[in-house]
Amino acid sequence: MQHAQYPDALCPGDHLVSPRPGYSHHGIYIGNNTVIHYSGLHRNAVSGSVCEISVDEFHAGFGFRVQNNKGRYQGQEAVKRARSRLGEDKYHLLFNNCEHFVHWVLHGKARSQQVNNALIGLTTVVLTGVGRWALKKYRGSERV
Incomplete structure (x- = not known):
């Protein structure tokens, strides 16, 4: 898990994973200590939207790691794809969750x-x- 000095070690387009009890939360680092994610279960809600939050809000004290799964879309191209869905509110635990979102951003296919x-x-x-x-x-x- 990363904690201190993470903004210096992160690159725009990085896939961040934060472990939670029973699941892992996923987001895309976009620079300036900011993550785009599908909020969903992040705050114990059953629905949510794609939004920007700080890295600290994203990991909520659970820590995080960078998932090394370089996809078809990287860096600023991944950031652009993540931003294109800001405000979307079609969260679904089984079919459109935070991991689906990140996989779509990086690989072009939600899974x-x-x-x-x-x-x-x-x-x-x-x-x-x-x-x-x-x-x-x-x-x-x-x-x-």
Whole structure:
């Protein structure tokens, strides 16, 4: 995690990740100690908009790191893409969250590995439960 002297080490277009209980928050550093992000869950809300905030507001005491995933769009081009969505208020936890936004800014395609991992985990739990139920049902029918 980075804390002190981070503005000197950050470059416009950097992908910032701040760990939170149960998820990670994502934003794009645009220079001058400022981040553009999809606010959403950032302040325990279920909706939000794309906005500019300070780096300190972004990490909210949880710290942050720079995600090294150089995309198709970097530097000022990434900043321009992030700014193009300022004010957008179409946040959706599963389909348009802060990670989707950052991935779109850098790679041109919205995606969220956190959502993918959660859906895989949920599918595994459901399929395990269905499998156990079916096995119990099958074993019960053998006794008849």
